[in-house]
Amino acid sequence: MVEIVNVPLPGREYQVRIGQGLIGRAGAEIASLLDRPRVAVLTDENVAAHHLAALKAGLGDAGITMSALKLPAGETTKTWPHLSRAVEWLLAEKTERRDVVVALGGGVIGDLAGFAASILRRGVRFMQIPTSLLAQVDSSVGGKTGINAPQGKNLIGAFHQPSLVLADTDVLSTLPRRDFLAGYGEVVKYGLLGDIDFFQWLEQNGPAMAAGDMAARIQAVRHSVQMKSDIVVRDETEQGDRALLNLGHTFCHALESATGYGERLMHGEGVAVGCALAFEASAQLGLCSQEDPSRVRAHLRAMGMKTDLADIPGDLPDADGLLDLMAQDKKVVDGKLRFILARGIGQAFVASDVDTAVIRQVLDAQLAARPA
Ligand code: GLY
Numbered sequence: 288m289v290e291i292v293n294v295p296l297p298g299r300e301y302q303v304r305i306g307q308g309l310i311g312r313a314g315a316e317i318a319s320l321l322d323r324p325r326v327a328v329l330t331d332e333n334v335a336a337h338h339l340a341a342l343k344a345g346l347g348d349a350g351i352t353m354s355a356l357k358l359p360a361g362e363t364t365k366t367w368p369h370l371s372r373a374v375e376w377l378l379a380e381k382t383e384r385r386d387v388v389v390a391l392g393g394g395v396i397g398d399l400a401g402f403a404a405s406i407l408r409r410g411v412r413f414m415q416i417p418t419s420l421l422a423q424v425d426s427s428v429g430g431k432t433g434i435n436a437p438q439g440k441n442l443i444g445a446f447h448q449p450s451l452v453l454a455d456t457d458v459l460s461t462l463p464r465r466d467f468l469a470g471y472g473e474v475v476k477y478g479l480l481g482d483i484d485f486f487q488w489l490e491q492n493g494p495a496m497a498a499g500d501m502a503a504r505i506q507a508v509r510h511s512v513q514m515k516s517d518i519v520v521r522d523e524t525e526q527g528d529r530a531l532l533n534l535g536h537t538f539c540h541a542l543e544s545a546t547g548y549g550e551r552l553m554h555g556e557g558v559a560v561g562c563a564l565a566f567e568a569s570a571q572l573g574l575c576s577q578e579d580p581s582r583v584r585a586h587l588r589a590m591g592m593k594t595d596l597a598d599i600p601g602d603l604p605d606a607d608g609l610l611d612l613m614a615q616d617k618k619v620v621d622g623k624l625r626f627i628l629a630r631g632i633g634q635a636f637v638a639s640d641v642d643t644a645v646i647r648q649v650l651d652a653q654l655a656a657r658p659a
Contacts, residue, residue, distance in 0.1 A: 290509040294428065294516045296523060299448045303428055303512050305505055309455035310341045310416060314349025317414060320450055321351065322385040327377055328355040329400040330391040331364065334418050337461050342391060342416070353389070354380055358396065362548045365395050365434040367443075373403045387412045387450060393419035394426035394554070398444070401432030405447035414451040419462060420470025421555050423454040424477070424511035425532070429519040439615055440540060440548070446524055454512070456504050467497060468592050469555030472535075472562070474507050477514045479562050479583065480534045483633030485510055490586050497590060530637045534627040535561030541612035542596075545604050556593045563587060563594050568641075568649045569628040579632055596653040603657070606650035610643055 289306035309316060317326075326346065330339060335357045346353050356376045358364050377388065390400030390413060397415050404413035417427035433444015459467060471493065478486030489496075489507070496503040515532065522529040539557035546552040552560075566580035587594040596603060603609070613624060626646070628638045 288505075290505060292509060292512045292516050294448070295520055296448060301448060301450050301452065303452040303454060303516070305423070305454040305456060305508050305512065307455065307457045307501065307505075309453040310338055310458070311345045312348075313342055313345035313416065313453060314347065314351045316453055317346075317387070317389075317451060318349050318351065320387055320412070320414070324349075324351045326351060326353050326387055326389050327380045327382050328353050328389040328391050329373055329377075329396060329403065330355055330357055331360040331393075331396050332357045333360040334392045334396065338391060338416075338418060338458060342389075355391075358399070360395075362395055362435070365399050365440075367434065370399060370403060370434050373399060374407055377403060377407050382407065382411065384408045384411060387414055389414055389416060390427075390449075391416045391418065393417065393422045397422050397427050398432050398441070399434060401430070401447050401449065402434060402444050405432055405445040410447065412450040413447070414453070415449045416453045416455065418455075418458045420459055420467055420508075421473050422470075423456075423459075423508050424470065425473045425515065427452050427454070428512055428515050429529075429532075430523065440543070454508055456501060456508060459504055460499065464497070465553065468590060469553040469559075471497065471590060472555035472557075472559035472592065474511050475583075475586065476532075476534050476558055476562055477511045479566070479629065479632055480531045480627070480635040481514060481518075481633055482510075483631070485514075486586075486632050490589075493586065493590050527637070530625070531627055531635050534629075534635050535559070535563075535565050537561070537613050537624065537626055538564045538609075541609045542599065542603075544612045544615075545609065546599065546601065551601055552593070552599055559587050559592050560594060560596065560598070564596075564649060564653070565627060565635075566629055566632075567653075568626065568646055569630070571645050571649055572628065572642075575629055575631045575634075579629070582632065595656065596650070597657045603654065606647045606654060609650055610647060613646075 292303040388404040415427035417423045430448035436442040535558045538561035629635045
């Protein structure tokens with residue numbers, strides 16, 4: 288059974304199809320988008336080892352041929368050298384204005400391939416086949432594409448909506464547990480930002496989902512994508528509500544920067560820790576009850592996830608150092624730190640002028656609790 292979420296952006300509407308076996312049926316799923324039966328696939332070496340043969344067979348069943356460029360796996364691929372390599376490869380493959388570029392991979396490949404498609408011949412269509420939970424519930428939907436700059440993550444890019452997203456939930460079984468749980472950080476975020484019933488559902492079903500319950504996985508991906516679609520349709524270019532999707536991200540980006548964007552802290556793990564910190568700050572500011580951050584942490588702990596600064600291995604800067612890193616985030620407007628805070632679980636809002644003393648206090652308390 289395939290669930291479909293529509294992203295009804297006027298003139299650029301597309302579907303997110305969610306379910307099992309979609310990669311093996313990719314040809315039939317995408318045939319109607321193509322003017323000619325060939326596609327260029329951008330992927331990474333790890334994902335290719337798991338899924339490229341299945342995609343090739345699935346396309347071949349519908350008479351579609353493909354060529355693929357395998358980029359190195361990892362965040363450092365989201366940089367100029369790999370972008371130019373991808374764009375020049377697409378040109379060498381004679382990708383035409385009416386062709387469709389396929390992004391097969393997680394958030395890094397989706398962001399890079401989408402950006403490559405947005406600048407190739409002034410914009411060609413692309414489709415996403417997200418292979419991580421994080422990409423299925425967040426980065427493959429909504430059209431944010433781009434690469435990182437030395438000055439920060441995602442500072443170079445474009446809004447370029449995909450023409451189709453195929454979220455094959457079978458791929459989630461190939462993920463290491465840590466990657467799955469990192470993606471789950473983004474799933475929890477949706478409940479926390481706008482839907483307490485979904486959060487409650489996750490409290491009940493999250494453990495089964497992590498253990499492999501396919502119905503629960505499909506339901507969680509569908510609900511997350513529906514929430515994302517609703518927000519993106521209201522505010523595609525993040526003039527307002529879309530910023531709610533950044534719950535936990537101001538903390539997260541500072542922590543990722545402090546830990547070198549690598550093994551010590553995966554993005555989704557940073558989002559989970561960041562959400563817990565955002566609820567702690569909200570409670571300190573008297574916006575929500577003290578029980579809310581405790582409940583957020585209890586669920587993350589029950590899932591075996593990182594929850595507090597104490598769970599991040601290695602050295603961290605002090606609170607001022609982390610605040611400096613936050614100030615470099617692109618969510619800074621007129622020099623003021625913009626945080627997503629909450630009046631309760633499921634009631635997030637954009638706070639544009641937050642008293643940094645409170646944020647410092649929350650960070651200090653958690654840094655003091657770290658093992659020496
Ligand atoms: N990942 C946040 C957004 O798409 O706006």
